[in-house]
Amino acid sequence: MPGAATRVLLATSIGHVLPTVARTAAALDLDVSSSPHLVDVLDPRGGRGIDRLFQRLARELTAAELEAVRVATDPPTDGTARTARLLTAPSLAVELARRGVTVEVGVLAEAEFWSAYQPIVRLSDRSVVAHEALLRGLVDGREVGGGDLFFVAESAGWLARLDRIGRESAIEGALSWIGDHDLFINFNPTSIYRAQVCLASTEQAAHASGLAPHQFVFEVVESHAIADRGHLVTVLEHYRSLGWRVALDDVGSGYSSLSLLAAVRPEVVKLDKGLVQGLPDEGARTVLKAVTDLAHQLGAVVVAEGIETEQLAEEVATLGADLGQGWLFGRPVRPARPVERQDGGFQAVGVTRSR
Incomplete structure (x- = not known):
């Protein structure tokens, strides 16, 4: 170039x-x-x-x-x-x-980015124990969700850079208010070519944050995990060597969920939102019960996503889920005071709030 x-x-x-x-x-x-x-x-x-x-x-x-x-x-x-x-x-x-x-790269290069945070609660008493960071962007004056941002980034060849921005924005935006709660951070394994190199700045941000290593939970969706299982396992081993934990997201949405669980052995399993919202359908209940039981046998904590009603919360608790996430407990929110930094053409906006 x-x-x-x-x-x-x-x-x-x-x-x-x-x-x-x-x-x-x-x-x-x-x-x-x-x-x-x-x-x-x-x-x-x-x-x-x-x-x-x-x-x-x-x-x-x-x-x-x-x-x-x-x-x-x-x-x-x-x-x-x-x-x-x-x-x-x-x-x-x-x-x-x-x-x-390209037009897409131009849009991304001038966007502002920040993280919104959605609470994750303990189903037994509804206490908040964690927050998932979700990337958002301001593009041409309108807010754009992470899914659209990553679609554009992948087509424009900037996936690795945006994925890094998402990881670091998640950490920086949570510093002043997360306390001893866990922080769930999404990542795409295809954006990481060599873990020791590609994750160096993320490691630096995590270390500088002062948060305990075990508070970081890096999650990957099942569909990304299937693409190159060997590479994923290598990346996850690096995460674990730093004391971070690993979550497998959208589990139950694909045919290979059970074998993938056994291969990856994540510390956290997040049940697919579509299956959760399919309850009380008997097929959805059977799949979720099997995934939950295997996850517990492997020593993982189970999070049910997409909970929007008390009935769903009760259903997933009955099936053995430990934690819950969804609009019933809180929508993703952007804490109030933006703190901006410049990063190679991206404007990544970390955000803070008081507890």
């Missing part, structure tokens, strides 16, 4: 395009000078502004307009040499492709 540029020339004979380029650059606090058919943009702060400009233009201009603009990064100052550079310069579409910039 090309390095960060501090200056860029954009040229086109299409009259309406360059004013759009100039306005976009000025909105990013870049130095802009214009002449007929040419915009000269300088980043006085060293290059990141040019990257942001490209990300914005990927969204502002149509595919045809991107093809019609020629772009020369860090051009020579000599007039003749500069003209020669422009004559052989690639289109903006080609430059964006070289940099891996």
